[in-house]
Amino acid sequence: MRLSARHILSVNDLTKKDVTLILQTAASFREISERPIKKVPTLRGRTVINCFFEDSTRTRLSFELAEKRLSADSTNISKSGSAMAKKGETLLDTVRNLEAMRPDILVIRHNQAGAAAQVARETSAHVINAGDGMHEHPTQALLDLMTINEAKGRTKGLKVGIVGDILHSRVARSDMLLFRKMGMEVTIGGPPTLIPMCLAETFDVKVCHDIREALPKLDVLMLLRVQRERQGEQLFPSSREYARYFGIQSRDLESAKDDLVVMHPGPVNRGVEISAELADGPRSIILNQVTNGVAVRMAILYLLLGEGLKQ
Numbered sequence: 001m002r003l004s005a006r007h008i009l010s011v012n013d014l015t016k017k018d019v020t021l022i023l024q025t026a027a028s029f030r031e032i033s034e035r036p037i038k039k040v041p042t043l044r045g046r047t048v049i050n051c052f053f054e055d056s057t058r059t060r061l062s063f064e065l066a067e068k069r070l071s072a073d074s075t076n077i078s079k080s081g082s083a084m085a086k087k088g089e090t091l092l093d094t095v096r097n098l099e100a101m102r103p104d105i106l107v108i109r110h111n112q113a114g115a116a117a118q119v120a121r122e123t124s125a126h127v128i129n130a131g132d133g134m135h136e137h138p139t140q141a142l143l144d145l146m147t148i149n150e151a152k153g154r155t156k157g158l159k160v161g162i163v164g165d166i167l168h169s170r171v172a173r174s175d176m177l178l179f180r181k182m183g184m185e186v187t188i189g190g191p192p193t194l195i196p197m198c199l200a201e202t203f204d205v206k207v208c209h210d211i212r213e214a215l216p217k218l219d220v221l222m223l224l225r226v227q228r229e230r231q232g233e234q235l236f237p238s239s240r241e242y243a244r245y246f247g248i249q250s251r252d253l254e255s256a257k258d259d260l261v262v263m264h265p266g267p268v269n270r271g272v273e274i275s276a277e278l279a280d281g282p283r284s285i286i287l288n289q290v291t292n293g294v295a296v297r298m299a300i301l302y303l304l305l306g307e308g309l310k311q
């Protein structure tokens with residue numbers, strides 16, 4: 001079976017059937033990472049170039065491991081050390097040169113919204129958006145969905161709260177699109193300056209600036225980092241103020257359901273949006289998200305290259 005889309009640039013490229021297929025395939029691949037020899041020959045002879053023009057720990061490493069565990073030939077390019085850094089080569093010229101080396105898949109992270117779509121117009125390879133500016137991060141949303149499904153045994157009808165810097169968060173955008181597509185209810189919280197005005201209508205979500213009011217009904221709480229690097233101006237007084245009014249710690253969850261789970265896409269700023277004891281505590285499934293990131297990316301690479309579920 002193949003995915004209906006040639007590229008994964010946005011959650012909107014995926015049908016519900018695609019999402020289900022990716023999650024099923026990821027579940028079947030998850031076990032490979034638990035083996036002593038973590039490698040299958042599935043993508044032998046296929047070439048993947050990971051183009052990380054913006055910093056990353058989880059996404060870059062999990063794509064690299066996914067490619068290696070499926071035996072693809074993978075290589076990496078980053079901004080520093082490439083001809084883009086000091087010689088003035090443009091993104092499009094860089095991509096045209098990569099294209100000339102005949103990759104099968106290009107994985108793109110870039111600080112400009114729309115960069116992955118721009119690359120997709122210039123290449124015959126499949127393109128996966130690994131995060132483009134403030135736009136989207138679709139593979140993160142898929143691994144978040146897989147982690148929720150694993151923790152709760154279902155996704156439809158679940159109530160999810162997403163709290164933090166929604167304005168600058170590509171994870172929030174992709175999560176809202178995917179969670180709504182899969183029949184979940186989404187409530188957004190955080191400082192009014194970090195929540196766009198038209199969000200509720202655009203994404204069909206609820207807005208509750210103080211998430212503590214919505215907490216008793218939530219099944220999942222997703223906390224997001226404040227993205228200082230994307231803020232042109234000061235949108236709240238200080239990290240201390242943010243932690244006081246919007247940061248969540250274990251004692252804030254006294255009114256929550258016993259089985260509420262806490263998630264975070266990383267990197268975590270302990271003591272700002274989430275306390276250390278909550279991040280490391282029994283409700284936290286943050287590291288499960290990281291583990292599932294490898295499986296989801298293995299599934300996407302495999303399904304884009306059209307080999308179906310048989311191994």
Ligand code: CP
Pocket residue numbers: 055056057058059060131137140265266267
């Ligand atoms: N979740 C996420 O995108 O993390 P990285 O920036 O480390 O890839």
